[in-house]
Amino acid sequence: GENVEQHPSTLSVQEGDSAVIKCTYSDSASNYFPWYKQELGKGPQLIIDIRSNVGEKKDQRIAVTLNKTAKHFSLHITETQPEDSAVYFCAAIGLAGGTSYGKLTFGQGTILTVHP
């Protein structure tokens, strides 16, 4: 089955700095890669996603890049704000016919702290 590794486990930045979180995956059949933000005591919320036919996607201060050859993808947050502080999870889902089809496999999570 799929295995997703996420780094770093904690990340501390100053307000206005950039933050980068990296993930690698094992199943070359994976083709959908969402990023979720989880605030304390709440369920995860999708913040951005990318599919395997796209190398980069941007939404305001958030961007995601995907390198299918190397099997890794990254989340980039620019001009960080204190409200960006949360736990961020990467995940992967595979194509039909594969063992990870339809099932999200999550990374271990990154605790991001943005200091004012």
Place this chain on the structure above:
Amino acid sequence: DGGITQSPKYLFRKEGQNVTLSCEQNLNHDAMYWYRQDPGQGLRLIYYSQIVNDFQKGDIAEGYSVSREKKESFPLTVTSAQKNPTAFYLCASSPVFSYNEQFFGPGTRLTVL
């Protein structure tokens, strides 16, 4: 207001007791999922249901059971056979079972005393 609701938010049970966690969605989604979250770990899939009256085991199904008798409901029972039941449980749904976004509920924190 469309969404996924989980109740209760906090649940306490004595060791050896079965407990059922509720998950309801009014998004008209076919697929529903249960995940378990432990501190410092990602979410792990317990059970999933592609469509009503159907469900399959996920990666950590031992000690859990589910039912899917109605499209909008997917309750999870944590049985006494689950060795470490204390965790944060998250329910999710997606329009169809495929490679697309899953929408999460607010979660239920279960503590077994």
